[in-house]
Amino acid sequence: MNTPPKPSTPSGDSRRFTGVSQNRSLERGLEILRAFKPGTDLLGNGELAERTGLSAATVSRLTQTLVTSGFLEHDRRARAYRLAAPVLSLGHAMRAASPVLRAATPLMRDLSVKLRMNVGLASADRAEMVYLESIRYNRRASLRTIVAGQRVPIELTSLGRAYLATLQAGARETLLDQIRRTYRSAAWKPIRADIDAAIATVAAQGYCVASWQPGVVAMSTPLRGQGELALALNISLITDDAPSVVARQHAQDLLALKARIAHQLEIQAPAD
Numbered sequence: 001m002n003t004p005p006k007p008s009t010p011s012g013d014s015r016r017f018t019g020v021s022q023n024r025s026l027e028r029g030l031e032i033l034r035a036f037k038p039g040t041d042l043l044g045n046g047e048l049a050e051r052t053g054l055s056a057a058t059v060s061r062l063t064q065t066l067v068t069s070g071f072l073e074h075d076r077r078a079r080a081y082r083l084a085a086p087v088l089s090l091g092h093a094m095r096a097a098s099p100v101l102r103a104a105t106p107l108m109r110d111l112s113v114k115l116r117m118n119v120g121l122a123s124a125d126r127a128e129m130v131y132l133e134s135i136r137y138n139r140r141a142s143l144r145t146i147v148a149g150q151r152v153p154i155e156l157t158s159l160g161r162a163y164l165a166t167l168q169a170g171a172r173e174t175l176l177d178q179i180r181r182t183y184r185s186a187a188w189k190p191i192r193a194d195i196d197a198a199i200a201t202v203a204a205q206g207y208c209v210a211s212w213q214p215g216v217v218a219m220s221t222p223l224r225g226q227g228e229l230a231l232a233l234n235i236s237l238i239t240d241d242a243p244s245v246v247a248r249q250h251a252q253d254l255l256a257l258k259a260r261i262a263h264q265l266e267i268q269a270p271a272d
Contacts, residue, residue: 028054029062033071033087038150042080091149098132100225103264104233105133111257112137115250117237119257120146121223122159127179128152129159129232155179155191158210158220159232161198165208166222166230206255209243217246221258233258 035043035051043051049059063081066072072081095101100121108119112135119137122129128151136146146152154160155176164172176195180188198208207221218236225231235254239246 025062028052028058029066032059032062032066033083036083042075042078042082044078044080048081095132095148099265099268100223100231100261101133103268104223104261105135107257107260107264108133108135108233111235111253115235115237115253117235117250118146120159120234120236122152122163122232122234123225123229124154124160124163125151127154127175129154129157129163132231153212155195156210156212158198158208158218158236159234161195161208161210162202162220162222162232162234163230164195165199165202205251206258207247207251209247211243215240217241217243219243219247219250219254221254223258223261233261 031052031054032048035048045056045059045063048054048063049056052059054062063072063074067074067081070086071084073084074081104121108121112119116137119135120131121133122131124130131146131148131150131152133148134146134150152159154163164175167175176192180192183191194210198210201208202222207219209217209219211217215238216236217239218234220232220234223231223233233254235250235257237246241249
């Protein structure tokens with residue numbers, strides 16, 4: 001009587017290989033989702049391949065998986081994809097569970113109303129800062145569209161420069177080298193000089209100032225979030241005043257807000 005062969009059990013090496021392959025697929029799937037930015041409604045496989053650097057075959061396979069899992073919707077007429085509702089629910093879950101936002105948002109709103117200016121809190125994601133909260137008090141409609149989830153460049157903004165000041169020199173240079181490659185040498189030189197000046201100002205005074213949009217001055221300070229997470233807190237306003245004038249007028253407002261948020265986080269922290 002012939003005994004049927006037992007199913008083979010994957011070796012340790014093959015299990016490790018499978019795990020690596022699955023992790024790579026997960027990373028690539030997340031790159032697909034990252035490709036969708038504010039202002040982007042629909043993206044086809046070709047556009048996704050261009051934005052992610054993935055092959056067309058890989059993108060096609062991953063978009064099918066993301067549609068099946070409910071994270072993308074397929075528009076058959078446009079032959080393209082849009083983000084689906086579960087992506088929004090993840091963002092809402094993150095905001096609702098954040099101790100930093102619970103502590104910071106009411107205090108940010110109070111200061112915004114008191115000073116009649118914008119107040120924001122952001123976290124770094126690669127070469128951009130992502131707003132976790134944005135309290136808008138602008139008369140200019142175009143500037144009221146900055147909401148939670150909006151991205152701004154690290155190298156140009158006070159938020160980004162305040163964040164850069166928190167990094168160890170090696171990590172900061174690695175990130176700035178990646179950003180530098182997107183610029184021509186002549187254009188990068190003054191930006192790098194402004195970044196270095198901002199980092200020095202943060203070290204000396206606790207904040208930095210930038211005006212990367214015409215008529216808008218923003219001032220930011222680093223804020224320690226959960227664990228080792230470094231955030232940046234800012235205030236901004238429409239003004240014809242020079243950044244140095246805005247700094248003299250409102251630096252203490254910003255630093256006092258930072259101190260109040262830090263104190264609230266201490267109160268909320270669970271006892272050991």
